[in-house]
Amino acid sequence: MNQERYPSLFSPIKIGGTTLKNRVILTAMGGTGLFGFDGHFNPKIREYYLERAKGGAGLIIPGVTGVKSGGHYLYEKEDEYLGPVKELMDELHSYGTRYFMQLGAGFGRAQLMGITPDMDEKTRNELLVAPSDGIPNVWDPELKHRGLTREEIRDIVDAFGKTALLCKKAGIDGVEIHAIHEGYLLDQFTVENTNHRTDEYGGSLKNRFRFVTEIIREIKKTCGDDYPVMIRYSVSSKMRGFNQGALPGEDYKEFGRSLEESPHAARLLEEAGADGLDADNGSYDSWWWAHPPVYMPLHCNFPEVSYIKNFVSIPVFCAGRMEEPAFADQAIRDGKIDGIGVARQFLADPYWLKKAQEGREEEIRPCIACHNGCFGVGLVRKPTRYGFRMAHCAVNPLAMEETEWTLEPAAEKKRIAVVGGGPGGMDAARILTMRGHKVTLFEKSDALGGVFIAAAAPDFKEKDKMLLEWYRNEMKRLAIDVRLNTEAAPQLLKDYDEVVLATGSRPRTPGLPGLQDPDVMEACEYLLGEKETGDKVVIIGGGLTGVEIAYDLVLKGKQPVVVEMQEDILQVGGLCAANSNMLREIIRYYQIPVMTNTSLLGAERGDGTNALRIRVKNAAGKEELLPADSCILSIGYLPERSLYDTLVSAGWPEEKLHVIGDANEVGNLMSAIREAYELCYKL
Numbered sequence: 001m002n003q004e005r006y007p008s009l010f011s012p013i014k015i016g017g018t019t020l021k022n023r024v025i026l027t028a029m030g031g032t033g034l035f036g037f038d039g040h041f042n043p044k045i046r047e048y049y050l051e052r053a054k055g056g057a058g059l060i061i062p063g064v065t066g067v068k069s070g071g072h073y074l075y076e077k078e079d080e081y082l083g084p085v086k087e088l089m090d091e092l093h094s095y096g097t098r099y100f101m102q103l104g105a106g107f108g109r110a111q112l113m114g115i116t117p118d119m120d121e122k123t124r125n126e127l128l129v130a131p132s133d134g135i136p137n138v139w140d141p142e143l144k145h146r147g148l149t150r151e152e153i154r155d156i157v158d159a160f161g162k163t164a165l166l167c168k169k170a171g172i173d174g175v176e177i178h179a180i181h182e183g184y185l186l187d188q189f190t191v192e193n194t195n196h197r198t199d200e201y202g203g204s205l206k207n208r209f210r211f212v213t214e215i216i217r218e219i220k221k222t223c224g225d226d227y228p229v230m231i232r233y234s235v236s237s238k239m240r241g242f243n244q245g246a247l248p249g250e251d252y253k254e255f256g257r258s259l260e261e262s263p264h265a266a267r268l269l270e271e272a273g274a275d276g277l278d279a280d281n282g283s284y285d286s287w288w289w290a291h292p293p294v295y296m297p298l299h300c301n302f303p304e305v306s307y308i309k310n311f312v313s314i315p316v317f318c319a320g321r322m323e324e325p326a327f328a329d330q331a332i333r334d335g336k337i338d339g340i341g342v343a344r345q346f347l348a349d350p351y352w353l354k355k356a357q358e359g360r361e362e363e364i365r366p367c368i369a370c371h372n373g374c375f376g377v378g379l380v381r382k383p384t385r386y387g388f389r390m391a392h393c394a395v396n397p398l399a400m401e402e403t404e405w406t407l408e409p410a411a412e413k414k415r416i417a418v419v420g421g422g423p424g425g426m427d428a429a430r431i432l433t434m435r436g437h438k439v440t441l442f443e444k445s446d447a448l449g450g451v452f453i454a455a456a457a458p459d460f461k462e463k464d465k466m467l468l469e470w471y472r473n474e475m476k477r478l479a480i481d482v483r484l485n486t487e488a489a490p491q492l493l494k495d496y497d498e499v500v501l502a503t504g505s506r507p508r509t510p511g512l513p514g515l516q517d518p519d520v521m522e523a524c525e526y527l528l529g530e531k532e533t534g535d536k537v538v539i540i541g542g543g544l545t546g547v548e549i550a551y552d553l554v555l556k557g558k559q560p561v562v563v564e565m566q567e568d569i570l571q572v573g574g575l576c577a578a579n580s581n582m583l584r585e586i587i588r589y590y591q592i593p594v595m596t597n598t599s600l601l602g603a604e605r606g607d608g609t610n611a612l613r614i615r616v617k618n619a620a621g622k623e624e625l626l627p628a629d630s631c632i633l634s635i636g637y638l639p640e641r642s643l644y645d646t647l648v649s650a651g652w653p654e655e656k657l658h659v660i661g662d663a664n665e666v667g668n669l670m671s672a673i674r675e676a677y678e679l680c681y682k683l
Contacts, residue, residue: 005357006325008332013339015315016275017226018173021096022058023332023339024353026346027278027319028102028178030375031390031400033063034085039072041080046088047402052346053097056353060097064104064178067159071126075162081170089171100230101167104178105156108185109145109194110138110284112377131189132196136242138284153201153211161218164227174228175219176278179212180265181232182290183283186212190265191237191256205264213272220273231269233277235262235304238286245286245581247589248297256283259304263311276315278341279305288582292321294369295460295551295582299327306336317341321369325356344374347393362473368463370394371576372670394670395467397677405681410435414497417442419488419643422450424661424672425502426471431680433478440481442488448472450504452669454527458552488643490650498656498683501644505637505662514603519612523549523634534629535559538614540600541634542569547583549632554590561593561626563616568596595619603631637666658683
């Protein structure tokens with residue numbers, strides 16, 4: 001490999017007594033732990049880790065594992081540690097990759113799993129803990145937590161030491177304490193507004209950090225000074241209050257850990273023996289900093305993380321949309337940070353780092369920061385097509401399913417037509433070609449991308465645009481026969497052995513008066529720039545697309561109003577709370593009016609000025625006229641199956657026709673790509 005390409009990023013670095021081959025950490029994600037929720041070794045995780053090790057990760061850190069869970073201590077799993085875990089470590093080390101176990105003390109007020117209305121008192125007492133009595137739960141503020149006792153604190157400290165020693169015996173290269181990060185239990189101890197204790201674990205900054213510094217010292221005592229202890233560290237909490245987060249650039253008073261307090265905190269950790277900081281920002285109250293969605297800027301945590309490096313001598317790694325090798329390499333060269341932490345990009349493309357080092361950036365499939373596959377932990381409990389998943393990927397169905405998907409050459413090579421050039425159609429063409437079929441891709445427009453071109457249009461969707469470019473480059477790289485501006489009529493398809501229909505969807509068109517007005521437009525017409533809006537824009541539909549359009553408009557200086565017929569906006573199953581909560585804060589910050597329980601009745605002009613007005617029935621059941629320069633309809637889509645119906649009517653055998661994506665059932669990017677894989681891996 002050409003190590004000169006990004007020499008700083010690919011230079012070794014020492015953390016405690018362990019040397020990493022490069023400066024890239026695969027940081028922890030929920031669902032990637034060594035042990036499952038049942039407390040036993042997760043054999044499925046092996047291939048996930050090995051693929052990322054082959055892809056060049058310098059250090060892998062799994063999802064957090066509690067030192068105590070379900071009433072049992074992790075250090076009691078000695079047989080599994082010294083059996084399958086040790087064997088896995090040997091495999092990872094064969095690729096030069098190091099592995100740190102991430103250990104946690106618990107969720108505290110961020111506890112979600114296991115809380116049910118009918119849970120017994122013993123379970124409630126064990127789960128609903130915090131530094132102090134009366135602290136509200138993140139997910140249900142009506143639930144109040146109890147404070148940990150001194151005895152419980154000391155038991156946890158002891159468990160960290162014993163678990164870390166078992167990690168060392170199993171060949172695990174170090175541990176990371178999921179500590180002063182994201183508003184978990186240990187982080188809650190360090191923050192004055194969530195720690196009201198009057199004993200030695202509360203009050204001063206040193207006392208509030210006593211719990212975690214005791215853990216660090218206990219690990220060093222049991223494992224030796226050379227055994228690495230990393231700290232997952234949020235430089236700033238970015239909290240305005242309980243369940244209230246701050247937006248980038250917002251002027252606010254810090255409710256959690258402030259940037260002024262953070263240097264003193266970081267020095268306390270180093271003095272206690274910490275060997276490195278794996279750093280970002282945020283808490284569960286401002287989740288979009290620790291789990292940045294598409295609306296967050298690239299390198300969003302870099303300013304604060306590079307600031308904190310000035311106050312410690314141990315290595316500092318920066319996480320949070322840091323997957324651009326050129327930026328990372330320059331930041332390391334300039335001494336701003338010592339390395340980067342990247343998680344979801346390793347889901348989208350396990351080999352992205354190797355490709356970057358070899359100068360093949362155009363082959364990197366980008367993470368689009370959607371959270372649809374990797375972290376669908378949300379407030380809306382609506383069912384989704386593929387259920388609740390963690391550590392999977394919308395753009396790469398192989399993530400966490402490496403053993404279930406094996407790309408084999410087709411037993412019988414066929415001529416296959418793919419109709420529709422959206423992501424689902426392009427993935428179908430790509431996979432079929434890789435299996436040896438002769439593929440022709442028909443797209444009736446003049447560009448590949450389908451409706452995803454519109455979805456990628458806002459300025460904050462830079463990674464969506466990159467994904468489209470990746471697909472288009474793949475079509476060229478694989479020399480696929482792509483025919484643009486070509487309507488796939490039955491006569492064109494008659495000589496193909498199989499036909500894959502990825503014809504997408506069409507917008508819903510309500511039969512209400514006035515919607516034919518030239519200033520009333522469908523969402524895609526606006527996003528594609530086919531129609532311009534005036535200053536005052538009424539958006540009909542408060543789903544994800546409607547709210548994203550409102551954000552796009554307000555960034556352009558427009559005055560959007562969101563009208564939603566349901567009792568709340570963003571009622572989307574599988575929508576991560578990091579995404580939805582940030583969008584709600586955007587609405588708050590930009591003061592975007594939202595009308596819920598409000599239905600559209602039509603559009604009209606009148607009042608002697610010929611001005612456009614949108615007639616609605618508001619939450620009080622009264623008709624109301626909303627003044628507008630423009631109106632955007634974002635009320636959903638219907639499958640586009642007209643070609644399928646035509647072919648079936650013409651007598652085509654249905655077993656030759658395969659419908660995927662929105663043409664099958666309107667979903668999202670993840671469902672379209674997943675269906676392409678499910679079909680084309682076996683066709």
